[in-house]
Amino acid sequence: MNDVARTAGVSLKTVSRVVNGEPTVAPDLAARVHAAVESLDYRPHLGASMLRRNDKRTRTIGVLLDDVSHPFSAAVHRAVEDEARARGVHVLTGSLDHDPVRERDLAAAFAERQTDGLILAPTGSNLESPTMPVVYVDRPPTGAAGDTVVSTNVSGAAGAVRHLIAHGHRRIGFLGGDQHLSTARDRHLGYQRALGRRAGPAVHDLRDPTAALAAAVAMLRGPGSPTALFADQSSMTIGAVRALHRLGRQHEVALIGFDDFPFADLLDPPITVVAQDPSRMGRTAAAALFERIEGYDGAPREIRIPTTLIARGSGEL
Numbered sequence: 001m002n003d004v005a006r007t008a009g010v011s012l013k014t015v016s017r018v019v020n021g022e023p024t025v026a027p028d029l030a031a032r033v034h035a036a037v038e039s040l041d042y043r044p045h046l047g048a049s050m051l052r053r054n055d056k057r058t059r060t061i062g063v064l065l066d067d068v069s070h071p072f073s074a075a076v077h078r079a080v081e082d083e084a085r086a087r088g089v090h091v092l093t094g095s096l097d098h099d100p101v102r103e104r105d106l107a108a109a110f111a112e113r114q115t116d117g118l119i120l121a122p123t124g125s126n127l128e129s130p131t132m133p134v135v136y137v138d139r140p141p142t143g144a145a146g147d148t149v150v151s152t153n154v155s156g157a158a159g160a161v162r163h164l165i166a167h168g169h170r171r172i173g174f175l176g177g178d179q180h181l182s183t184a185r186d187r188h189l190g191y192q193r194a195l196g197r198r199a200g201p202a203v204h205d206l207r208d209p210t211a212a213l214a215a216a217v218a219m220l221r222g223p224g225s226p227t228a229l230f231a232d233q234s235s236m237t238i239g240a241v242r243a244l245h246r247l248g249r250q251h252e253v254a255l256i257g258f259d260d261f262p263f264a265d266l267l268d269p270p271i272t273v274v275a276q277d278p279s280r281m282g283r284t285a286a287a288a289l290f291e292r293i294e295g296y297d298g299a300p301r302e303i304r305i306p307t308t309l310i311a312r313g314s315g316e317l
Contacts, residue, residue: 007036019044060090061289062110062118064103065137067095071262072234072278073121076137079282080119087290089116098178100125117289119282124180133292137285139182145300147292149285153183153258156274156307157190157232160256163272163309164228165194167316169254173219173226174202175212175236187232187258200226212239213246220247228254228317234261241267256315265312272315275308 001019005012010029017025018033025033036042063080065073073095081091092115094106100123110118110132117133126143136148164172174191177184184204192199201222203215212231216239219226229244231237237257244250256272257264264271284303 001042003040004033004036004042007040008032057116057293058114059088060092060113060115061293062107062115063091063093063120064096064106064110064118065093065121066098068093069095072259072276075278076121076282076285079279080286083283083286083290089290096121096123098123098181117293119285119289124178124182133289135285135289135292137281140302147285147288147301147303149281149288149303149305151183151276151281152304152307153186154190154193156276156309157187157230157258158194159190159307159309160258160272160274160315161191161194161230163311163315164230164254164256167228167254169226169228170198171224171226172200172228172230173216174200175206175215175219175229175231175240176202176204177206177233177236179204184232191230191232206236206239209235209239209242212236213242214239216240216243217246220244220249220253226253228256228315231255231257233257234259237261237264237271237273241271250314251317254315254317256309260310267314269314269317270312272312273310275310277305277307281305 001012001015005015010033014025014029015033018030061084063077065076067073068077077093084091092110096103103123107118115132119135119137121138122136122141124142134146136146139150140148161172172195174188176188179185188202201219203219206212206215212235216229220243229240231240234257240255244253244255251269256274258274260273260275264273284305288303
């Protein structure tokens with residue numbers, strides 16, 4: 001900053017005001033400072049500026065999601081980023097891959113970098129008490145408390161199964177993901193509530209579409225083969241679609257998946273889904289986090305974002 005002041009022929013205080021965007025500097029002086037900044041390739045030192053500010057903020061937040069390449073996580077991230085950018089805040093991002101060790105390491109790394117807050121999709125493991133404001137998204141934490149933004153998983157799954165029942169199905173198979181995650185448990189609970197005593201065959205802890213394909217093929221070839229399938233996440237739905245096509249039963253066995261995915265409407269038949277609203281979840285989580293950063297200290301809140309059943313054909317067979 002001394003170099004910039006010398007080059008522009010102004011005081012250090014004037015440089016500080018221009019760099020920090022204060023509107024009280026005369027236009028001609030500000031232009032000289034900007035020209036000197038550009039010629040010297042000056043960049044403010046965020047760590048030093050944080051030490052000088054009273055609020056000690058870095059104007060950064062962290063976002064830790066399952067997999068930022070997944071359409072759901074990507075939509076959450078983009079919504080958070082848009083909300084942050086409107087406030088002049090930058091976003092640091094990481095993927096957790098359902099790994100508790102990776103979650104702890106990345107959360108610690110963000111804390112060391114003095115991020116102002118964190119939006120986290122917890123892996124389901126017990127969490128240590130965070131040292132910064134945290135908002136949990138997609139599922140609640142275990143062993144910690146904080147604002148949580150979730151979909152209506154139980155009622156969304158129950159509504160999907162009731163939709164299948166209304167179309168004449170009684171033997172409805174369930175394809176589920178990792179039962180360590182509350183989302184998988186809640187969606188299975190909704191399935192059970194809708195079916196009651198008629199609960200059909202269920203397979204849990206499926207990790208990817210390949211595992212779901214194998215489970216669906218075994219289920220459909222087994223005794224008491226279901227006439228409909230409910231898949232509790234998009235990767236399970238993709239596996240179920242492949243199984244039905246492999247067996248040539250895609251127009252015979254009904255299918256509803258929880259969570260929409262790209263090109264689901266272009267398949268044959270188009271896939272009926274329980275659609276979440278990840279963009280709204282991201283906006284809501286960001287708004288809650290910025291409230292906490294600004295000092296709101298009320299009791300932890302659980303904010304539920306409604307799901308929507310989109311009937312496209314596969315769930316109406």
